[in-house]
Amino acid sequence: MTAGSQNGSPTRLSVPPKFVAPRPLTSTEVHTLRSIADLLIPAAGDNPAATAEAGFDACLARAIDARADAFDAIVAFIEPLSGAAQEVMDERLRTLHAELPQQFQALSAVVAGAWLLVPAVRQRIGYPGQRRDPARLEEAADEISDGILDPVIERGPIYTPDAAD
Amino acid sequence: MAHEEDEVADVVVIGSGPSGGVVTHTLATRGFAVVCLEQGDWVNPTDFPANFPEWELLIQKQWAHDPNERKLPADYPLDVSDSDMSPVMISAVGGSSIYYGAEWPRLLPSDYRVRTLDGVADDWPISYADLAPYNERIDAFIGVSGLGGDPAYPPGLDYPLPPNPIGKAGRKAAEGMNRLGWHWWPGTNAIPSQKFKELSQCARWGTCEWGCPEGAKTSTDLAFWPHALRSGATLVTGARARKIETSSDGRVTGVLWVDRNGAEHRQRAHAVVACANGVGTPRLLLLSASSQYPDGLANSSGLVGKNLMLHPNCTVTGFYDEDLSSWRGPAGQLIHSMEFYDTRSEHDFVRGIKLHALPTPGPLNAIEVHRALPYDQLWGMAIHEVARSHSGGILWAANTEDLPHEANRVTLDPDLTDGDGVPAPKIQYRISENTRKLLRFAVDRMEEIHAASGAVRTFPVELWVDQPGHLMGTARMGNDPATSVVNSFGEAHDVPNLFIADGSIFVTSGSANPTCTITALALRIAEHIAATAPARRKASA
Numbered sequence: 001m002t003a004g005s006q007n008g009s010p011t012r013l014s015v016p017p018k019f020v021a022p023r024p025l026t027s028t029e030v031h032t033l034r035s036i037a038d039l040l041i042p043a044a045g046d047n048p049a050a051t052a053e054a055g056f057d058a059c060l061a062r063a064i065d066a067r068a069d070a071f072d073a074i075v076a077f078i079e080p081l082s083g084a085a086q087e088v089m090d091e092r093l094r095t096l097h098a099e100l101p102q103q104f105q106a107l108s109a110v111v112a113g114a115w116l117l118v119p120a121v122r123q124r125i126g127y128p129g130q131r132r133d134p135a136r137l138e139e140a141a142d143e144i145s146d147g148i149l150d151p152v153i154e155r156g157p158i159y160t161p162d163a164a165d
Numbered sequence: 166m167a168h169e170e171d172e173v174a175d176v177v178v179i180g181s182g183p184s185g186g187v188v189t190h191t192l193a194t195r196g197f198a199v200v201c202l203e204q205g206d207w208v209n210p211t212d213f214p215a216n217f218p219e220w221e222l223l224i225q226k227q228w229a230h231d232p233n234e235r236k237l238p239a240d241y242p243l244d245v246s247d248s249d250m251s252p253v254m255i256s257a258v259g260g261s262s263i264y265y266g267a268e269w270p271r272l273l274p275s276d277y278r279v280r281t282l283d284g285v286a287d288d289w290p291i292s293y294a295d296l297a298p299y300n301e302r303i304d305a306f307i308g309v310s311g312l313g314g315d316p317a318y319p320p321g322l323d324y325p326l327p328p329n330p331i332g333k334a335g336r337k338a339a340e341g342m343n344r345l346g347w348h349w350w351p352g353t354n355a356i357p358s359q360k361f362k363e364l365s366q367c368a369r370w371g372t373c374e375w376g377c378p379e380g381a382k383t384s385t386d387l388a389f390w391p392h393a394l395r396s397g398a399t400l401v402t403g404a405r406a407r408k409i410e411t412s413s414d415g416r417v418t419g420v421l422w423v424d425r426n427g428a429e430h431r432q433r434a435h436a437v438v439a440c441a442n443g444v445g446t447p448r449l450l451l452l453s454a455s456s457q458y459p460d461g462l463a464n465s466s467g468l469v470g471k472n473l474m475l476h477p478n479c480t481v482t483g484f485y486d487e488d489l490s491s492w493r494g495p496a497g498q499l500i501h502s503m504e505f506y507d508t509r510s511e512h513d514f515v516r517g518i519k520l521h522a523l524p525t526p527g528p529l530n531a532i533e534v535h536r537a538l539p540y541d542q543l544w545g546m547a548i549h550e551v552a553r554s555h556s557g558g559i560l561w562a563a564n565t566e567d568l569p570h571e572a573n574r575v576t577l578d579p580d581l582t583d584g585d586g587v588p589a590p591k592i593q594y595r596i597s598e599n600t601r602k603l604l605r606f607a608v609d610r611m612e613e614i615h616a617a618s619g620a621v622r623t624f625p626v627e628l629w630v631d632q633p634g635h636l637m638g639t640a641r642m643g644n645d646p647a648t649s650v651v652n653s654f655g656e657a658h659d660v661p662n663l664f665i666a667d668g669s670i671f672v673t674s675g676s677a678n679p680t681c682t683i684t685a686l687a688l689r690i691a692e693h694i695a696a697t698a699p700a701r702r703k704a705s706a
Contacts, residue, residue, distance in 0.1 A: 013239040013403055013425065014205035014257035015212045016227040040544045047549040066222035097540050105536070108544070109529065113222045116528050116552065125553045126488065127528050130215045132368040132379065133493055140330040140358065144312075144351060148336065151343050157316045158348055160282065160507045162274035162293055 019068040021061075025075075030057060032078040037111045039090055050111070053118040063114035070106035077107060167421055167429035174200040174399075176694065177420050177434040179406045179449065181205075182260015183680050184667040184687040185440030186389035187303070191691035193398035197698070200432055201393075202404040202422050205239035205256035207386065208263055213376030221529035224375050230264060231631055232256075238425065239403075241583035241590075243444065248594040250475050250632045252444055258402060259386030261442065261634050266374045267355040267382050268498045268521060268678040269309050271300055271685075274319060275507050276675035279568075283508045283515050286568050289672045290644050290653040293319070299685035307383045307684075308361030311353035317503035326358045329367055334489040334559045335499030338522035341618030342502060352498030352521065355383035355680070363387050371494030371526035404430070407587050409437055409453040409462055409663065416705060417462075417663045423585045436662040436694060436701065438655070440687070443473065443636030443668045447575045448590040450640065463657035463665075468650050469640055470576055472569035474674040476635035477596055478562055479604045479627050481611035482525060482534045483620030485557040491524045492556060498523060505610060506676060514602040516566035519676040520611065525558030534558075534624050554622075561614055563607035565600055566676040569638050596628070604628060635679050640669035655690035662701055666690045 025033070034051045037060075041050035050056060064071060077096065081089055097104040115121055122129060136142075176192055178185045181203035189201045214223035230253040232240035239256035254261045274293035279286045303309075305325050313323030328351040331339065335351070342349040356373065360366045365381040373382055380387055394400060403425040410431070412418045419433035439446045447470035453462040461469050498521035505517045525531060535543045535551050543551055578591040596604075608625045615623045643649025646658035651670055657663040666687040668679050675682075 011238055011425065012206065012212075014208050014237060014255065014263075016235065016237060019223070019227050041548050042545060044546040044549050062219055063222055066217075066219040067226060069226045093544075094540060109222060109225060109533070112532055112548070112552075113219060113529050116221075117218055121552075122528075125528055125549075126556050127492060129218060130220060130370050130372055130492065130526060132370070134366055134368045135330045135358070137359075140328050140351070143331055143336060148339055148343065149350075151346070152316065152348055152350065153314070155316065155346075155348070157320075158503065159273055159317050159319060160275040161319075162278055 019065055021064050021068045021071045025061065025064065028082050029075060029078060030060065032081050033060060033111065035086065035089055036078065036093065037115065039086065039093060040108060040111055041115050047124070050115045053115065053120055055118050056114060059117035060114040062117060063110045066113070067106055067110050070110065073103050074107050074110065077103065167431040170430060170432045172198065174198050174432060174434040175698070176436045176438060177202065177432050178438045178440055179420060180260060180440035180442065180445065180667070181258050181385065181390065181400060182440060182442065183262050183385050183684050185260065186385035186393065187684050187687035188438050188440060188666050188691040189398045190389045190393035190396065191688055192695055193393050193396035195695045197695065200399045200401060200434070202406050202420060202432065203258055203400060203402050204405040205258060206402040207258045208376065210376070210378050210380045213372070213378050215370055215372035215375060215378045220372065220375070221527045228375055230634065238584065242581055244578045244581045244589060244591040248592040249596045250477065250594055250630055252475060252592060252636055253631060253634045254442055254444065254636065258390060258400065259384040262384040262680065263376055263386065264374055265634060265680060266497055268501070269311070269353045269355040269681045270501060270519065270677040271318065272675040272677050272682050273317070273503065273506060276673060279516065279673045285515050286673045287643065290642055296682070296685050296689065299688045300681065303684045303688055307355055307388045308357045308364060309353065309355050310358040312351045315350045317348055317350065317506070324353065326361065328352065329354055329356055329358050329495050329497060331499045332490060332493055332524065334491050334524045335522060337485060337489055337618050338559050338561070338614065339500055341614045344617040345613065347502060347504040349500045349502045352501050354495060354497040356495045356497050357381060363391050367495050369494040371492055371496050371524055373494060373496050405585060406441070406449055407452060407585065409449065411455060411457060411462070411660070415457060415660060417660055427585065435705070436664065438664040438666050438694065440667045443639050444575050444590050444592070446665055446667055446669045447639040448577065451577050452587065463640070463650050463659045463663055465659050466647055466650055471571040471574045472638040472641055473573040473575055473592070473594055474567035474569055474638040474671065475594060475632050476564045476567050476674055476676065477600055477604060478564060478629040478633050479607050479625070480560055480562045480629065481608060481615060481623050481625045482558060482560045483615035483618070483623045484554045485559070485619060486621050488556045489559065490556060491558040492526045493524060494526065496523045496526065512606070514599045514606065516568065517676060518563040518565050518603055518607045520561060520563050520607070523560045523562065525555065525560050528552045528555040531555035531558060537624050559615070561611040563611065564633070564635070564676040564678065565603040565607060567600060567674045568597065569641070569673060570597060575639050635668070635674070637668040637671040637674050637679060640665050641672050642670040643672065654693040655686070661704065664690055664694060
């Protein structure tokens with residue numbers, strides 16, 4: 001039994017529709033978010049700033065789609081920051097963090113989430129992504145064959161018997 | 166006017182999750198005409214968020230555990246304004262097993278005798294030994310992975326498949342336990358370490374609690390439904406049960422349900438089994454009030470909806486200065502501990518906790534854990550090292566035994582309704598002082614374990630408000646109709662052909678993850694329904 005959606009395709013009752021932002025970010029909005037990204041994720045030692053990574057903008061679009069629920073709040077926050085000096089932006093971010101933590105969570109998750117989608121960043125931090133990685137047949141046995149369980153076994157039973165036992 | 170389905174089913178099962186899947190399969194294989202009503206529909210392994218690189222963002226909202234966040238068409242809202250916690254669940258074929266971690270510990274013998282041993286709550290009307298044969302048959306049917314000989318259990322406990330690897334993170338956690346001299350054991354999981362029937366071998370995606378992209382977790386849609394459907398069971402998806410109907414002789418006659426286009430249907434049946442979870446089942450019983458049952462169906466004891474138990478969880482995530490490959494699954498428990506499971510005289514609380522160690526997949530998730538830090542210790546120059554910390558994380562978590570209290574309950578909300586205009590459940594739940602002590606104790610012990618294992622930084626969370634989906638106690642079983650809703654075979658004391666087979670019937674919660682016990686009880690109940698069907702037919706003739 002399926003119900004129809006307004007566009008005629010079956011409604012998935014237990015699967016969310018793919019989140020898509022209500023519209024693409026404007027170039028001004030992207031510019032502001034890039035500035036925010038470099039404040040939250042600046043260069044440090046050998047680590048480049050967020051926007052110095054190739055492909056950041058495409059990842060930003062993907063990230064904001066994934067949190068489309070927060071699109072309006074994010075756009076409303078960044079709109080007055082267009083062209084603002086870094087010091088002003090930094091102060092506004094800290095204020096948002098302190099006073100509206102849920103909004104800050106969404107904004108910073110999108111920015112950091114976009115950065116973490118960049119392949120070079122994943123490689124640098126040692127994250128292969130979630131993927132198939134089945135164990136060898138003997139792997140579980142090998143892991144505990146060096147006696148690591150011996151203290152537990154030597155201690156013996158620890159359960160409380162049923163009073164009827 | 167409801168549309169009358171032509172066929173009168175032998176049994177209607179409400180809900181297709183772990184208990185509904187077991188009951189339907191068990192009865193269908195014995196030749197019963199079974200119709201299962203499921204308000205959700207199928208979720209495919211390819212649907213799950215881990216299929217996409219942005220999975221860590223997807224689970225924050227659209228694939229959230231909390232139905233009040235997710236708000237899918239199959240979800241119904243919950244009023245949690247008077248609750249310390251938000252019960253979580255998913256309405257789909259397979260129910261909340263779609264999203265569970267598949268940790269598969271049995272209750273311990275003491276769990277069935279809490280009144281006798283500790284002078285609190287009540288004893289169960291069955292014992293560990295009564296249920297063990299059903300546990301064994303379920304384990305064999307679904308292919309549970311574990312290592313036999315766990316000294317936390319009576320002798321003889323073993324599993325059909327070898328354990329899953331515990332990985333670097335599990336070994337690190339185990340080393341700390343050994344330094345403390347505390348019990349631990351390789352985790353028992355309903356996650357096949359080898360290919361088993363419809364299930365793939367675990368490929369260690371690490372995202373078990375957000376759906377397995379590999380089809381390698383014993384969710385009921387994969388472990389039971391293919392077999393149930395091949396055995397002739399009928400599964401109706403998009404079918405939201407709104408009332409169990411009764412006749413003048415007090416027996417149930419069937420179920421009124423609403424399809425996703427809003428049309429009402431009536432499915433007649435010789436027996437009904439409620440498997441809608443510890444919130445959905447009492448909601449439905451209360452919705453089924455009639456002139457004959459003015460306080461709700463099967464509620465002469467007044468206990469329908471009461472004694473809600475939610476296993477309040479706490480966690481301490483630790484980060485280590487070494488690569489533990491913490492993105493690797495299963496998750497699933499790598500190791501578990503029953504060291505503090507039972508009452509101890511030196512404690513200022515009764516009963517105890519079950520501890521389990523899990524990996525911490527994903528760098529954005531690691532950042533989310535670090536949000537407890539001041540701004541400049543997470544953002545700015547610090548973020549690069551925080552992001553790198555993902556591969557050295559271990560999550561220790563604890564289920565606390567949640568004792569039954571009648572004030573913790575499910576009722577019908579006077580204002581809130583679901584998408585069909587049916588009253589939504591209202592959750593009234595307060596954490597008891599005993600549980601508060603358990604939570605604090607558990608956090609302290611988990612900090613000790615991390616210290617013993619060499620963690621460089623830890624993040625305690627004394628209460629997961631988004632609880633683990635363990636919904637229990639709201640239609641408890643017992644021998645006395647004055648103090649229980651059903652007997653030990655799930656049969657309602659008040660209504661001879663109404664059964665309940667989900668977590669609602671738990672008398673106490675233990676602190677073991679409940680799905681293992683739910684499915685064993687469901688098997689026992691289903692076989693009782695089959696065995697007693699001729700007598701019920703005769704009585705109703």
